[in-house]
Amino acid sequence: MFAHVRPAAARLRPLNLSLICFKPRFNSTGIGSQLGPRRAVVYNENGNPAEVARVVSSTDPVLLRDEDVLVRFLAAPINPSDLNVIEGKYPMRPEPIHEFGASSDGPGIFVGGHEGVAVVVKTGPLVDGPPTKPERRFRVGDWVLMRKPQTGTWTNWKVVPMRELRRIDRTKKTESKVTEAFAATLMVNSLTSLGLMTDISPIPGWHSYILQNGANSAVGQAIIQTAKQMGIKTINFVRDRPDYPQLKQYLMDLGADHVFTYDELLDRSFKKTFESLRTPPVKACRHAFNCIGGPTVAAMAALLDKNGHLISYGGMSKQPIILPVGLQIFKNLTAHGYWHSHTWEMIGQKEQDNRIARMVAWKELGRWKDPEHEELVLKGDDEEATGILREGLKRVQEGNIRKKVLIKWASPKDS
Amino acid sequence: MFAHVRPAAARLRPLNLSLICFKPRFNSTGIGSQLGPRRAVVYNENGNPAEVARVVSSTDPVLLRDEDVLVRFLAAPINPSDLNVIEGKYPMRPEPIHEFGASSDGPGIFVGGHEGVAVVVKTGPLVDGPPTKPERRFRVGDWVLMRKPQTGTWTNWKVVPMRELRRIDRTKKTESKVTEAFAATLMVNSLTSLGLMTDISPIPGWHSYILQNGANSAVGQAIIQTAKQMGIKTINFVRDRPDYPQLKQYLMDLGADHVFTYDELLDRSFKKTFESLRTPPVKACRHAFNCIGGPTVAAMAALLDKNGHLISYGGMSKQPIILPVGLQIFKNLTAHGYWHSHTWEMIGQKEQDNRIARMVAWKELGRWKDPEHEELVLKGDDEEATGILREGLKRVQEGNIRKKVLIKWASPKDS
Known part of the structure; x- marks a missing residue:
């Protein structure tokens, strides 16, 4: 195969x-x-x-x-x-x-x-012959992504059956705002953000808030940008660090509505701060995204309105999720996981193509930063x-590369 | 009102x-x-x-x-x-x-x-006049339950509007197997068990397994009996105690398929024991019920098949739920809460009546123990x-009354 x-x-x-x-x-x-x-x-x-x-x-x-x-x-x-x-x-x-x-x-x-x-x-x-299915035609110079998972993209060139390729339809090739960095990272990080907001518990858009930890992760940044495009407000949490002011500014420039440190989130007074952020018309806050694990998860979950969804797509701290039973029973909090690669296969190629086209359109309109x-x-x-290669792999493994x-x-x- | x-x-x-x-x-x-x-x-x-x-x-x-x-x-x-x-x-x-x-x-x-x-x-x-809606007719001697929650049932007698009453249709009043103890505890404990198996993530019945901790709780016992009526197998976990052999026998007599202590569940070798219990035809195990919190929750969750549901209806240990992120992401485990009183209101009176009739039928057939x-x-x-009264309340508060x-x-x- x-x-x-x-x-x-x-x-x-x-x-x-x-x-x-x-x-x-x-x-x-x-x-x-x-x-x-x-x-x-x-x-x-x-x-x-x-x-x-x-x-x-x-x-x-x-x-x-x-x-x-x-x-x-x-x-x-x-x-x-x-x-x-x-x-x-x-x-x-x-x-x-x-x-x-x-x-x-x-x-x-x-x-x-x-x-x-x-x-x-x-x-x-x-x-390249006469078109029967236009989406199956590829011409020299087209940019393509792989349809199949785990096909081995760390290679300089390869021969691929055309059915396993997906063209990125850049509107005007020479003036396109679609960059290599954007296209190369579209499938995993960028589209995870769209899947998180669409697949498990769709977020209604305007008048909704998302909470997320690890907001400076690659997916976290994509969530900020996707949410902004969809009219969803984000309240973002990151670890305190020496360059926190710069990081906060960077996330705000991406489109974050609010950025706080975990220390602020875990402080008792945060509940009040949080309520003060929610401005009329009444905004629902029913979604929290977790890629870290540990104590910030319960703190975010406790801020959610009734019938909330805690969605984990990563566990970078290697700490588990810890949830008070009362949040689950009396606030009807549901905790799910989101595995992008798996869900991506489930949605089918047509919807996959739609989502890619949507992201590419945002990029072409200049609304998405690399x-x-x-x-x-x-x-x-x-x-x-x-x-x-090994030097590069080691640096990624050690983490802390934004x-x-x-x-x-x-x-x-x-x- | x-x-x-x-x-x-x-x-x-x-x-x-x-x-x-x-x-x-x-x-x-x-x-x-x-x-x-x-x-x-x-x-x-x-x-x-x-x-x-x-x-x-x-x-x-x-x-x-x-x-x-x-x-x-x-x-x-x-x-x-x-x-x-x-x-x-x-x-x-x-x-x-x-x-x-x-x-x-x-x-x-x-x-x-x-x-x-x-x-x-x-x-x-x-x-008691000419019938228009038969379910609204009550006669002297009928046994009734309250339709409304929290109406104050700790009273010797009261006057109630008939629309707030629900008759228990015992087939032959003098020979009925419906006891006071059965009827008095039907709404909360018994029907929680049916709701757990029906409302959040319905269990397909035959060829399914349920895991539960706190199996000796009142709801736990009801789960064992309801599951038996529905053809669902139960694997039950309880705290070790001096009279564990008697408790185990009691639960087996109720209809439990397997009973183990938390120590057994938390032992590394339990995974093998568990797999040995599942006999052909292949049985799905996608539901775990939690009323305790703490370490047994993650241990049960880890035993579930892909796309499993961890459903908490209580937290008797006052410890939170602790879940590895990987179970949520890669095994698509969903963790919900179940609040019976709330869900009960949502299902509507017709379905409520159906469920009560179903339970009463099991009782009349001699298949349900008080x-x-x-x-x-x-x-x-x-x-x-x-x-x-206060002596009794104190004893219940102290727990440990089976x-x-x-x-x-x-x-x-x-x-």
């Missing part, structure tokens, strides 16, 4: 020739020197990402079938869940592949990365690139 | 004579010496039940209107929530009344008790009766 780039050995298997009318075989030099050898971040088994992940290269020829698309990755983020996948702690894992030197009769290897943005470099003859990010450019031979780290690949001549 | 027994002072207000065609006034001696003076457990203000509640008597005359019913209480339980109401810790409270010596221009007093079973002694002329109970007979003058305590009133000649 997963071997859309077939290794040499796989080609020995019988193929369904009725489906394969055109199958040019090429290697990197056949596409033009700008692509160079195929490269990827791989790991053989689960473990500490900064120890088990490495960069490998391959010059094996690959097939481009009738309905395949050759894409070059522009940027792919390192998300915390990507690290959990490599650690084997995430309840989803990629399929092993038998490329990049992994023998076809062995267990295979895994390529890291769940999301990323790529550009179309070459298409099979049925991809996540703060830095590039991790993998260059040099495999050993040098592996060193750069910026999103994006993997990029040096072009062959820079490499 | 609440003054269905009007005090002398209230009769001075103008009455809608078109509605009141027949209004015999009587006092206790008018009804027959078997009723005696009206008596009730009352309190003037919230506080420790064993200190603020007292027995009072009244010989003031009362009105029996066209659509009123005079009922004599057979038994009314002391539930933990009744104590919380007196303490002022329960988010529902009775309306104050101006009887039993409380002056009509003062703040009034409260009569304790939420549920209980009474027998019809006398009816107004439109109650709760273990003891009678607290209030007798003697008000001072003596108050002493008996038996339900039922308030009964001595007949005038025994008193």
Whole structure:
């Protein structure tokens, strides 16, 4: 199912020739020197990402079938869940592949990365032909995202069946405000925010308040921006820190209505402060988002109106949720979890496309800021690139990077 | 709204004579010496039940209107929530009344008790007349429950508008298996069990398992019996105690499928034990009921299959619910509260009647055991009766009574 780039050995298997009318075989030099050898971040088994992940290269020829698309990755983020996948702690894992030197009769290897943005470099003859389903047509230069989860986006280029791609319809390519950083991080962080407000317990929009802890997390920032677009007010909580005034200003600039520290939230007097924020017409506050765990969760839950929803999408402190029973019984508080990857699959491709189009529209209108990010450019031979990679992974693992780290690949001549 | 027994002072207000065609006034001696003076457990203000509640008597005359019913209480339980109401810790409270010596221009007093079973002694002329709505006809000797919450059931007799009464349709009155203890405790404990299995996240019945802590509580015992009637298997957890073997046997006799101690539940090896209990055909275990709080909650939640529901209806340990975030996110565990009194109002009177009829049918078929109970007979003058009452309240407050305590009133000649 997963071997859309077939290794040499796989080609020995019988193929369904009725489906394969055109199958040019090429290697990197056949596409033009700008692509160079195929490269990827791989790991053989689960473990500490900064120890088990490495960069490998391959010059094996690959097939481009009738309905395949050759894409070059522009940027792919390192998300915390990507690290959990490599650690084997995430309840989803990629399929092993038998490329990049992994023998076809062995267990295979895994390529890291769940999301990323790529550009179309070459298409099979049925991809760019007369349109039957316009959404299935891809042209050189189109920007694309991966429809399937965990397909290994930490790679410089790959061949993908067109049905597994989704184009980002930038209105005017040269003037588009859609950036690589925006597109590369759209699927996980940005769309989690829209899912949180839509899927479990839809928030009615105007006249609603959201509470959230970890408001400076990547999803937290996306929640602030999405809420602003939807006319929902946010009351945001973050850990106190030396640069708190700057962080608060940054979140306010993103669109936060209020920002407080956990110390303020946990203070007895906060209930009064909170009530003073709610201005007429009477605003409902029925949703709290938790990505931290620990004492701030109960404090937020206690502020919710009757019939509230506490929705956890992360537990960065590794502390559990602690809830007084009375909040559940007498205030009818419901506590749910939200697992974006899972819910995303459930909503179906049409709704997925709608949500992506909605976000892209906000971006094109200049209403959405890129996540703060830095590039991790993998260059040099495999050993040098592996060193750069592991250094980057380590920094993400250590946390405390407010910026999103994006993997990029040096072009062959820079490499 | 609440003054269905009007005090002398209230009769001075103008009455809608078109509605009141027949209004015999009587006092206790008018009804027959078997009723005696009206008596009730009352309190003037919230506080420790064993200190603020007292027995009072009244010989003031009362009105029996066209659509009123005079009922004599057979038994009314002391539930933990009744104590919380007196303490002022329960988010529902009775309306104050101006009887039993409380002056009509003062703040009034409260009569304790939420549920209980009474027998019809006398009816107004439109109650027993030609039937229009059969469910509204009451005859002398009928057993009735109160439709309205917190109406003050800790009283020996009272006049109630017939629309506030609900008859228990015992099939053959003389041979009925419906006991006073069953009927008096039906509304709170027994019907909570049916609500838990029906209202928040309905349990599909056959091939389902329920986990519950506090299985020896009154509701816990009702859950065991209701589940058995519905073909749902129960795995029950209780605190270890000197008479654990007897308690376990008692719960098994009620219909429990399995009983374990919290120590067993909290042991690492329990996961294996649990899996060994689930026999083919594959049984889903998606519901855990919590009335305790504390560490057993997370342990039960961890045993649930994906998409499970943790439903709290009590917090007897006064400890909160503690849940790992991962259970919520990756196993899609939803944690709800269940407040029976509130949900009961929401389901409407028809469904209420259906559920009561269903329970009564189980009882008539000999499939439902009475709760273990003891009678607290209030007798003697008000001072003596108050002493008996407070002693009983104290024992319930101290907990550790497995038996339900039922308030009964001595007949005038025994008193």
